[in-house]
Amino acid sequence: MKTNIISRLSTALLVASIALVSCSELEDNDHYSNTDSQINNKELKIVNQTSDQYMHSREDLSQMNQLFEAQGIYKELQEKGQFSTLLVVANNDFKQPSTDSIKFITRSHISDISISPANLKDGTRLMMWHGKYVDVSIDSLGHEGNIVDHIMFNNAAIKEVVKTTNGYIYIISDMIKTPTSLRDYIESLPDDYSIFRDMILASGGKVFDRTNSKAIGVNNEGNTVYDTVWIYTNEFFDNVKFDMNSESLTATMLLFSNDVINDAMNDAHERLGKWQLERSDSLIKDWLLKTSFFSKKYTGEEIQTTEENELKSIYNTVWRTDLQQVDANNPIALSNGIVYNVKKLRFPLGVLVYRLKDYFHHYEYCTAEQKDEYFKGTNLTFKNCSTEVVAWTPWAGVWPMHENRVLQYDKPSGLNDSEGFQLDFTPVKKDADGNITPYLIPPGTYRMGMGFTQAVTFSALTITVFANGTEIAKVSRKVGGNTDYHYDRGSTLPRCFPEGYDASYVREMGGNSKASYYDTDGGKIFDEIIIPDVNGDNSGVKIVIRISSNDWEGQTFIRLHHWCLRPIENTK
CATH class of the missing domain: 2.30.180.10 (FAS1 domain)
Incomplete structure (x- = not known):
């Protein structure tokens, strides 16, 4: 058959x-x-x-x-x-x-x-x-x-x-040799490529097309036997109109052997261990699948170059040609595309870390020693940690509850405005048992956002970031007075939501009308900030975020909500 x-x-x-x-x-x-x-x-x-x-x-x-x-x-x-x-x-x-x-x-x-x-x-x-x-x-x-x-x-x-x-x-000069199609090639991959092959095949299926299948006889059980025609369905590819069966397709596929994938996964786990972070294997492999297919046929020179060149996949994910190692000299020609074997794969930082976001109110969980070490204040008096917006969700039962809880410092009594203030804050995280530890930020390039409160305005709040005691970034921002820096409403930043969250879809499905205010990165501090590899081994580094002002500007307190670092799309 x-x-x-x-x-x-x-x-x-x-x-x-x-x-x-x-x-x-x-x-x-x-x-x-x-x-x-x-x-x-x-x-x-x-x-x-x-x-x-x-x-x-x-x-x-x-x-x-x-x-x-x-x-x-x-x-x-x-x-x-x-x-x-x-x-x-x-x-x-x-x-x-x-x-x-x-x-x-x-x-x-x-x-x-x-x-x-x-x-x-x-x-x-x-x-x-x-x-x-x-x-x-x-x-x-x-x-x-x-x-x-x-x-x-x-x-x-x-x-x-x-x-x-x-x-x-x-x-x-010779009878025509027809290269196999992309779909047929994937199905015929040997077990050395089983991880990649099975990921693709598991994302779709095939349906018997009775209309176009010709009856050619009857078997011993009396059932009609067909010269079978299959219609292949695959929502993963259909969603981006990428038909691996179509002969009008002109595609490029990156091919990963089990050894290449396993080596890359081991490297990813080692790096995450150095940073004291976790990431689901399924999410890492999902990026691999989304990055393997392109709707254009690339030459060997285009697919592998030492220059910082970016290719965008059918899912708009970034493939850095200067970062990955591809066998560009031995392409595999197919009837509707071309395949390149990947010799070495390294998952980019943005795949292993979606974003790092945490809250200033962790102050209340710190020991006295930790408060002195991680929240070093000058001309600041701790007032309290309070919830200003009770926990809410834009879509009950789908997205978790989220509250706006802030850390408030007051201006010390009798202090002149012109004496200003300064807070040297070390980003910390809280585990399930309430234990506090500092973040070890992976080396790389990030966008930085922060949240304060709309009720208090500082026209020139200075944000300085230090890594291993060295200043790496400094900027002055106006905060307060509008929603740009109000908690984590994130009025202007693109790509500012939790992973997998789509505010428009939430609203369409009957979710909260304020879905776009949910758990965003906050207001922009730095478009790009580079966290250096201070130890030379890609290990994480403790940073200090200094929040300061030369003048209280008539304000009597400051409320701090969160900080957020999101790897930029093309970072290594």
């Missing part, structure tokens, strides 16, 4: 094909003769015969002619009554197809498009009767008008060109 894949030509392709036929008749500038044949130039023969008549007249094409006869090609051409292109080989180059592939191979040599040499362009793709394309490639001499040995259909060079009364016959 054969398994076929449906390939459907779009209306646009059909129109283009018709136009191509018309153009070929206009551009050839050759004509029919009353004699049996006439040489218009040294590489084009024009005959006053149909294609099947000409094939019957050439003894050296007899084996290909017999194959076409046996497979009903001439009869089908006659029934269609349209122009065509035949790709054929002389007897010396003929290879008899096996029984199970004879139909597929035979039909890989016939196209409903009558295409002349004048219309063969480098990169042209010609749809054949087996539902797949052959690719036309032309060398430098071919571009100068030479045809023989300088124009290729897939693996085969043109040896002769014959124009008949109903199309073209190209005698080629």
Whole structure:
């Protein structure tokens, strides 16, 4: 029983094909003769015969002619009554197809498009009767008008060109070899690639297409046996209109062996351990799947370069060509794309760390010693930690409750405004048991956001960041007076929500109308801040965020909500 894949030509392709036929008749500038044949130039023969008549007249094409006869090609051409292109080989180059592939191979040599040499362009793709394309490639001499040995259909060079009364016959150097499709290639991957293969196949399935499957008999149980046609469905790819079965696809796929994936996962776990962070393996591998496919065919030079080059996948994830190692010299050509083996993979920081966000109110869980170490204040008096917005969720039962709880410092009694204040804060986290430890921030490039309160305005609040005692960033921001820095409402920052959260979708599903105020990164402090690898081993580093002002500006207190570091998209 054969398994076929449906390939459907779009209306646009059909129109283009018709136009191509018309153009070929206009551009050839050759004509029919009353004699049996006439040489218009040294590489084009024009005959006053149909294609099947000409094939019957050439003894050296007899084996290909017999194959076409046996497979009903001439009869089908006659029934269609349209122009065509035949790709054929002389007897010396003929290879008899096996029984199970004879139909597929035979039909890989016939196209409903009558295409002349004048219309063969480098990169042209010609749809054949087996539902797949052959690719036309032309060398430098071919571009100068030479045809023989300088124009290729897939693996085969043109040896002769014959124009008949109903199309073209190209005698080629070898029978057409049709590369497998992307979907077929993935299914046939050996077990050395089982992790990657199974991730792709598990994301979809196939459905029996009874309408297009032809009944060919009845088995011993009385059930109808079909020459089966499958429709492959895959929501993961369908959502981005990427059809691995379509022969009109021109794709690039990155291929990962089990060894490459396992080495990368081990490296990821080691790095996360150094940073005292956790990340789900499934989320890491999800990035791998989303980053493996591109809707453009890339050259070896494009897929691997030492320059900082970014390629965007079908899911718009970033592949850094200077970071990853790809075998660019040995591409695998498919009928609808190209595959490159990845030799070494490193998961970017943004895959291992979605964002680091935590709260100033952890002060209340600190010991006296920790307060002195992690919250070093000058001209500040601790007032309290209080909840200003009780815990809420934009979509009950789907997203967790979230409260706006702040740390408040008051201006000390009798202090002049001009004496200002300063807080040296070390970001800390609280575990499930209430224990406080400092964050070890992974080296990399981040965007930084913070939240305060709308009720208090400072026109020039200075934020300075230190790593290992060295100043790495400093900026002055106006905070308060509007919603930009109010808690974590994040009025202007893009990509500012928790992982997997979509405020528009939440509202559409009947969620809270204030869904866009939920657990964002806050207001912008730095577009980019680089956390250095101070130890030279990619280990995490404790940072200090200094919040200071030279003037209290008439304010009597300051309320601090949160800090947030989000890796930028292209960071290593």
